[in-house]
Each structure stands twice: as structure tokens, then as C-alpha cells.
Amino acid sequence: MITEIGHYALVLALALAIVQSAAPLWGVWRRDAALMATARPVAAAQFLLVALSFAALTHAYLISDFSLLNVVENSHSAKPLIYKISGVWGNHEGSMLLWVLILALFGALVAVGSRAMPLDLAAAVLSVQAWIGAAFLTFILFTSNPFLRLAQPPIEGRDLNPILQDPGLAIHPPLLYLGYVGLSITFSFAAAALICGRIDASWARFVRPWTLLAWLFLTLGIAMGSYWAYYTLGWGGFWFWDPVENASLMPWLAATALLHTAAVMEKRDALKIWTIFLAILAFSLSLLGTFLVRSGVLTSVHAFANDPARGVFILAILVFFIGGSLALFAWRAGRLRQGGIFAPVSREGALVLNNLLLTTCCATVFVGTLYPLALESVTGEKISVGAPFFNLTFGPLFAPILLVMPLGQMLAWKRGDLLGAAERLTVAVGAGFAAALVLGAIRGGPVLSVVGVAIAAYLIIGSFVEIYGRIAGRGVTLGIALARALGLPRSAWGTALAHAGVGVTLFGLAATGWGVEVVQALKSGDRMDLGPYQIEVREIAKRPGPNFEATVAPIDIRSGGVVIAQINPARRFYPARQMPTTEAGIATLGLGQVYVSLSEQNPDGSLDARLYWKPYVALIWIGALLMAMGGGLSLSDRRLRIGVARRARATAAQPAE
């Protein structure tokens, strides 16, 4: 019964979405306030219905209702509770429902938080949001319905793919979707601005918190996904330039550009059309990502069971929204009043350069990801574009962004003083050289690592130079400096923190060059050196788990004879799917990690293993966390608050738990 209610709620949500996509827009056209006012309550109701539907599916998973095809295919009665819940979105149908749930959530948040907005803008935004909602609800109901019943329910389900039975599944997809789908709001705002035919600094103030929010979650989602892949796949890598990873990186790059250009628009009332274009681009790339993952046109680690009909449907949605919004853009963008062109050496000039470089980086990722697809459909040749391509193209194009970042922060609006800014950055440059000399002398190693660490130190120090200049000076006591520091707008701290986060991540990436990798067969009692540590295999044993069998190799990690950590790398075998998985043993020691992953057991009982010492590796994700925290800090800034952002944050955080 609950299942039927959920199914019915989903159909009702579609009906409401269709109403919401038409009525308010009609109201905008006819300047009819009553019609425009329908948007808010309908958006809220649509969210409640989708939430009800999602709850019904979750309920079916919780009680292991094997009369539902979706539950049979992806659950098992012996599965731990957390995976019963997260398993709801561990499959295609359920994850699409989560996608739509978050879409509806954002719609409802705009509806609730849009009191300060002009009515026609709010109505148009919610209307466009409902177009997206209607398209994806139709997609779910017609090609990916999670509520399909089975005539003869089996006694037991087929279990969730073991690789997905991990806390990462509970966190990564919701965060990533909050980011992906959050960009739909900026898209709707852009489309609404085009429909209403006006755009001004206040529009930018409405959009900026949403962009920040989406960017923040996207950053966390990507970082979490990378860490998950790192510890679960057992290859010791954290970024593979896999098409699906690229699909999340592209909207991130576009959203980062949008974040910066929205600042220009808010402060200087310029770059309007470009901002609109970026907003459309960012969400279009999210949609493209959804298409790439769901259609299976590209081989990747994210293998959902694919169905050509779904691919075609999503392609149709993609073409409709990207084509439609670009057509709208071409038709209406000319009506928007353009801002001026400004001096190249100025804050806004630096931000234009940032945008130019970020979008170019995005374009190279786009080419690398889709070129194989294009080539295959034209010539039938199959190629793979791997890490070397992206390292050669993305790397050199991203490097200037890193170098210019602290400099841009120092430049004043309108007319900056390049020499002055460079002069004040001497400390940061000095720090870079010092880091290079010290770490280069201690660790030696690849030139790229040394250079990377130098740039990272320059970035971290350089990010705070501007703040230092604002709070300290000749004759300023510590007390005054502290008071000034607290008095600075939070967005200034947010910017500094996020930029420093980029430096911290870069540090972690550069330090991979100093890592140690050993591939060896392990036997009970084996001892060996790994980087600065000594390790000893205590035993090799079999241990049963709730729905798997495991072979574990408990390992002691010693430093100077003292055991400082113990890890339990394991290999699991899941009988329900006849599938083995690798559970890497990871010990975080300082900022580095010892990482051991097991593979096959040899006939003599020894276990093949990969052992790594990865110095400073944790910084890669800590940097991403800092970036997101910087975003959060900016979001809490008084000037950006307008009530919308704060409430949005509190509510949006819930489904991620």
C-alpha cells in the first residue's frame, strides 16, 4: 500500500510540475499577479509529493519488500541497515528519484526564500525549474520506474553491488547531486532573466548564494568521490580522468568561473551576458554528466545497468534544455544592457582572465572526454584518451590560474596596481622558494613535485597576504589587528580560505611524486621497510562477515621499533553476487598514509599486495574541505545572506545524512 502511495505521489508530482511549468509563465506573459503567485505553493507541494515518494521507496528497502523489482535487484535482507537506506540511491532508478527530490527541494527553497524577489522573476525561475522537474519525472515514470511490482516475488534479493556497500555511498551521491542539481537554480535564474528581459546587480545578488551553495556541495561531492575511489578500488589512485569524473569536473570548472564572474556583475554591473551564458553552460554540463553516466555511451567505473531507451530519453532532455536555453539566449541576450569593458589590470580584469582560463580548461576536458565518442561515431575507430592527454593539456592551462590567483586578489577594482601587488607578494614568493629548497633538499625527487610544492606554498601564503595587509601595518598592535580581523567581511576570509585550499590540494598532489610503491606477495610474519616505517604482517586469516567472507592480513606499522598503527587490509567475497572486493588497509600518519591493498591469494597461501607510503596525501582532500569551508564562510557573509542562503543551507544539509 505504501508503495502504491509513493507511486501515486510521483505521478501527482509530475502533474503539478506541468502546472508549475505553464501557469506562472503564462502569468508573466499576461502580467497576471494571481497566476504568477501560483508558483510558490505549487513548488512546495511538488517537493512534498516527491519526498513522500522517496520515503515510500526507502520504506520498501527498509522492510525488504521483494515484490518490488528494484528492491530485488539491489537489496538483500541480510544487508546492514545503512546500506539498506543508501542502497535506495545505489541504483539507476533510485538515484534518479534522489536527483528529482533534490531538484524539487531546491525549487521549494527558492519558493520559500524568494519573498524579497520581484514576483515575475520568482515566477519565471520556478517555472523553468518545473520544466526540468517535469522532464525528469517523465523520464522516471516512463523508463526508470522504481515502483514496478513483480508478479512472483522471490524470497531473497540479489544484494547491492559489493563495491557500493560502503559509507561512501551514503555521502558521495547526495553531496554530488546537491551540487549538480543546485546548478539548476542558477540555470533557472538565467533563463528567467532572459524571459523577463532584464538583469541587474540585484539579480546577481540573488543568484550568488545559490551558485556558492551548489559549488560548495559540488566541491565536497567530487572530493568525497575521489576519496571513495581511492580507498575502495584498491589502486591507490584518487583521480583517473575517467569520463564520469570528468563529467563532474566540467560543471565544477564552469561553476567556479560563474562564482567569480557573478562577483564582477554584483560589484561592477558588468559581464552580464557572459554570466548568463556561464549559468546555462554550468547546468548544461551537469545534464551532460547525467547523460554520460546513465546512457553508458562511455566506458567508465560507474557502470549502471544501461538501457538504450534511457540514453535516448536523456539525450532528448539534454538537447531540449541546452538547445532551448541557447536559443533563448541568442534571441533575448541582445536586449540586456551591456556593461563596459574595463582596464586589464584591475580586479575585474583578473577575474576575466580567471574565467578565460577556467572555461578553456573546461573545454579541453570536454574535448578529451567526448572526442572518442565523436571519432567513433564518424569513423568507427575506437580510441581511449587517458591521463597523459589531460596531464598535457589541463595541467599547463591550469598552472597560470594558480600563479595569477593571489595577484588577482590583491588588485583593486577598476584600476589595480600590478607592481604594488607583486611587491606585496614578495613574502609569498619567498615562501615558495623556501618550500622548494627545504623539501627539495630533504626529499629530492621529481622536479615537478618540487615546483608544485613551491607554487602551493606561494598560493597558501599569497591567499592571506591581502588580509594581512588590511589588518596589520606600522604601529598596529595585536589587539587592533585582531579586532580588524574580526571586523573584515566574512567573504574576504572565505575567499582567502578557499584560495589557500587550492594551494593545500596542490601540495598534496605535488607530494605524490615522493611516494613509495611496493608490489609484493605477503606471508605471515613478513617484515619490510615502507618509506620511513617498518611493517610486519601478523597473520593471514579468514574471517566471516554478515554477507561476505573475508581474508585479512593484519599488519603492524612500526616507527623506530614502536608499533604506531595497525591496519587490517582485507579481501572480501560476496556469495550473493559471486564477486570479490578489496578493502584497503589505510593508516593516516600525520598527513601521510600507509595504504595496503590485497589481491589474489597464491597457491602457497601468500597474498599478493600493493603497499604504498603516500606522504602528505591527506592534503588533497583537506584542501577541498578548505575550499568548501571558504565557500560556506562567504555564504554566511551578511551581504550575501538575504535570508535565502542561510535557510537553504540548513535544509539542504539534511538529506546528505
Place this chain on the structure above:
Amino acid sequence: MTRKGRRLTLIASMLVVLGAAAGLVLFAMRDSIVFFYGPTELAEKALSPGARLRIGGLVKDGSVQRGDNKSMTFVITDAKREVRVAYTGQVPDLFREGQGVVAEGVLVGPGEFRADSVLAKHDEKYMPREVADALKKQGVWNEGAPAPSASK
């Protein structure tokens, strides 16, 4: 700076960045792209040894021979032609005889391949798409049908 000067600066920097990007992409395309072939295609192409490739197909039943120090040889087949692959290192969890596999490496001679990485499929339902296509081309496997030697 005049308005015209500003515009010129903007356009010039755009051209520089886009030019650099295009140059990098073309350069990288020449060197770091790897073609994928099934065994039959490989035989038809008659490539010279030394070419860097990916070869995909099924691991032939009974062909896996393990040597010392993690060295091994196996045969990739699409039921028509075969390629002998030599590889040293660990193979992925789901590398099995009769299952789909993709090997990346260098062509040593006709039908002889030295792999430096071996990828297998991710779970029992999923067949690497290139492998599925290569097998379909040879009429060995059809969409929807179970893989030729399903594990169950």
C-alpha cells in the same frame, strides 16, 4: 588605456589562451591517444610492432599460464582470431578465463602483445563496452543475452 586598447587587450589574451589550448590539445592528441582493437581487427590492420594499443576480448579458456614473479601469459580471443598477451604484475579482481578483458600495451609481433596494464570488468553483469562491441562484430555475443560464459 583607451576603450579600443582595452578591447584589443581582451581579444589578444583570448586568442593567446585559446591558441595555447588548441596547440596543447593537438600535440597531446598525437602522442597520448591509444586505439582499441579486437583480435580480428588487429589482424586486419597489420600494424607494425611497437604500436601502443588496447586489445579487448575474452580470456580464452585454459590459456592462462602463470610464470615466476607475477609474469603470466594468456590469450585474448573473439572466437575468430587470437592474440597472445604477456603481462607481468597483478591482475584485477575479476580477471578470469572466459571473461571480458582489456589489455593495454605494445604490439610485439603479429598476434603477440606485451601488456603493461590489464583491466577486467567491474561486476558480473557488466562487460566493457569495447569488448562487447568487438564480440558483437564477430557475432559471438548479442545485447541482452548472457555473456558467453556467465559465471552463474
